[in-house]
Amino acid sequence: MYITCDNDVNDVIHLFRLLPLVGSVYTAVVPKTDFLAFRVTPELKRDIERLADEEQRNISQICEMLLFEGVESYKKEGAKFIQRLVAKQKMRTK
Numbered sequence: 001m002y003i004t005c006d007n008d009v010n011d012v013i014h015l016f017r018l019l020p021l022v023g024s025v026y027t028a029v030v031p032k033t034d035f036l037a038f039r040v041t042p043e044l045k046r047d048i049e050r051l052a053d054e055e056q057r058n059i060s061q062i063c064e065m066l067l068f069e070g071v072e073s074y075k076k077e078g079a080k081f082i083q084r085l086v087a088k089q090k091m092r093t094k
Contacts (some may be wrong), residue, residue, distance in 0.1 A: 040048075052062045074081045 028052075048059055048062055052059050055062065
């Protein structure tokens with residue numbers, strides 16, 4: 001199924017309604033002007049690719065959703081959120 005949008009407000013609103021709710025994040029058509037790149041382990045990359053395949057989404061969408069939820073959790077919990085992540089990471093490397 002292909003959906004085209006000619007930048008008409010009604011087309012964008014219709015497209016937005018067709019997009020699923022994922023957690024507390026809507027995947028929406030928004031202009032994105034910034035770029036973020038970082039290195040990951042081959043295992044993490046494979047896990048993200050598998051997740052994207054299972055969810056029928058692309059890698060960028062999966063990464064953006066996970067990052068967004070992480071940032072929102074940090075905003076709510078503050079330093080405790082990061083401390084918990086660091087503790088989990090230390091447990092994995094032992």
